[in-house]
Amino acid sequence: MITDQQIRRLISLMQKSSTLAIAAAKSGMDEKTARKYLKANRLPSQMKKEHDWRTRRDPFETEWDHVRQMLELNSGLEAKTIFEYLQMINPGTYQDGQLRTLQRRIKIWRATEGPPKEVFFPQEHHPGELSESDFTCMNSLGVTIARQRFDHLFYHFVLTYSNWETGSICFSESFEALSQGLQNALWELGGVPESHRTDRLSAAVNNMTNPAEFTQRYNGLMNHYKLHAQRINARQPNENGDVEQSHNRFKQALDQSLMLRGSRDFISRHHYDTFVEKVLTQRNAGRHIRFEEERKLLRQLPASRLESSNRINVRVRKSSTIAVAGNVYSVDSRLRDEWVQVRLGAEYLEVWYSQRCIERIPRLYGKKKHHVQYRHIIDWLVRKPGAFANYRYRSDLFPSLRFRMAYDFLRSVIPGKADLEYLKILELAAKESETAVDQILENLIANQIPVSCEAVKTLLSQQRDDLPSVRDVTIDEVNISIYDTLLEDVSIAI
Template structure:
């Protein structure tokens, strides 16, 4: 026995996109309007309206009314808005506001209402909040600029023969091609800076027009009267030797040196991942570790930069005839304790030199002692100077 179930037809306001699509499929198949409406589960009146035109979901207008009562209506003007007005930097987090309201009104607000407060604060800040800092897109020009900086890689937990090796990485990047040069450094000294800078230029075998950098103490000094910073005479001489111009960022604005900052993150990440694949973080010596780091940089950074570097090379300038010294010279009298003071640090030298005037050359990681133009001894440079 066949049982015919009642068909409940959907009226105009409840029609869905799926029903409209089925209605139109049936009409295209040659069904009458009544048959197509019945197949789609809607009335003929609704079918007549929806047999052409946009789908119901796209025909709805934006909702301007609230679907539920605002739980913050009573405290918005009296408690929330004054806090937002006082927050002239836009640093106050909505979660902090919500927790403060919960403490003042125990049991009144629920965790699920945080999103409502976030939406209301966002809308208020769009209309009345403080202006936000504007970042202008930097469009690199071939051959114009290179950026450099030091970054701390001690978090990589690298060791040399089992001994912890806290260190910095000097990183130099061409802004256009992203070609990268790196060197290890014990600290941000003038000698490490010049060594890294010249290492990059002579490896590249070319010179850009401008160097972008921050106000590191190895390159700048503070002006007593104005409180600003200016290039040191020594660093200016290095730049003049290569015909380079200096472009410095504002103090406390690291994003203005975005090329170097972004390179630091990507290089550190690449080294970390390579160490994980290697399975250990211990190296025989500093030279072996540097070879590892440079291999990672060449594979992960410079291989991808090769094509753009080829485009950039015609715009780069030639190197000068020679490098500048990468050390600082001190004239020292050997004291009766058989010591000399170099760069604010005390070093022991052979006792036969007591009373003699010697020349000390302070390199990025070593100190050489010379007498009569001959190197008598070489010592590791003490950190911090």
């Protein structure tokens, strides 16, 4: 087979006044072949015929019209589904190895006769005009706090022109987390862009049945910062493309930094927050030129932040509990039947009564969960020990594994009085020290000493006796004559 390189050499030799016979011989071809290509004035690759014929019979030729009708009715059908259907209606006709042939045939049909595909239009971004935000799940990073799994989300804020980014750790896609994250980002930024675009978050965007586009609270947040609110269309994450792409790149950068660090465990939440901030600062370092362009065009921040928490007035039930956002929390039994104000934040909720904060409780995420603090109800549980066995929230009344082990031991030894005995131990924890009682229970269980309220009380008393009294303070007598030396030094200097 004659190659393009041989013909180029032939032409080069002919231009040097070589004879056709010599040039053809040096180019490695027959003189007639050389004359043919010189006359055609084309390379072999240009004279090659396009391969547009089949080398073997199409096994799906008889069924193709049927297949095409199926695709025209529903273009989403996969080739494998159609192939299995053809095998079912034509037993023994098609072998599994012929699937690839059908896949190629359908691929060609989609590209030449199928429905048109969605087209994406690149957008130009202008400084100071648009910011985007969204939540992303960080669980895949496998971060732990004090060796405990730390499942969390990240509220991600991005300026579309400079790609400057920031964010904050959160635990749900609630409005409180959205409000806190957005306001933190704007105050860190030091200004406000023209518009802000978000995903179709239920905390910000109403469902299709509501005529209002955005929720009342989200509109209030946008109006406070004079931001023009935007939202993407349903199932179109590409419309929030800058922040979506930043999700992947930020998590990849964080993952790489964790690998360099050599550990994914952190001493505390504060240490992890600091680590994330360092990664964000490093990523923003290469964007400062475009960021400075953008910063000059940002609008001024309002005089103050908007409160992120949601204020809810609820009445304390007879069970000394309140229901907030689908979850149950306990409060002090003194507040039973009273109306209290709950300030629901992103991570905590505060219980206010008579203009005072009575409780600050970690927020529960999801629905139908409960957080009952035994200190709120222990006084009445000791008086009504029969209620403990079937108490709906009994699982919350075991502060640690040792308390649960102590209860199980009591049930095996004194089943009839186990509940009352355990509640008395719990009362000691509430009135004395939960940590001290926990340590005593650990020692009793480890040394196989029977657990009882009296045993715990005795050991607590011994611990108090071993502590030094604050009244037994020895103060050494002060010798004031040492100050005379200072006066002597001054007189010598004079």
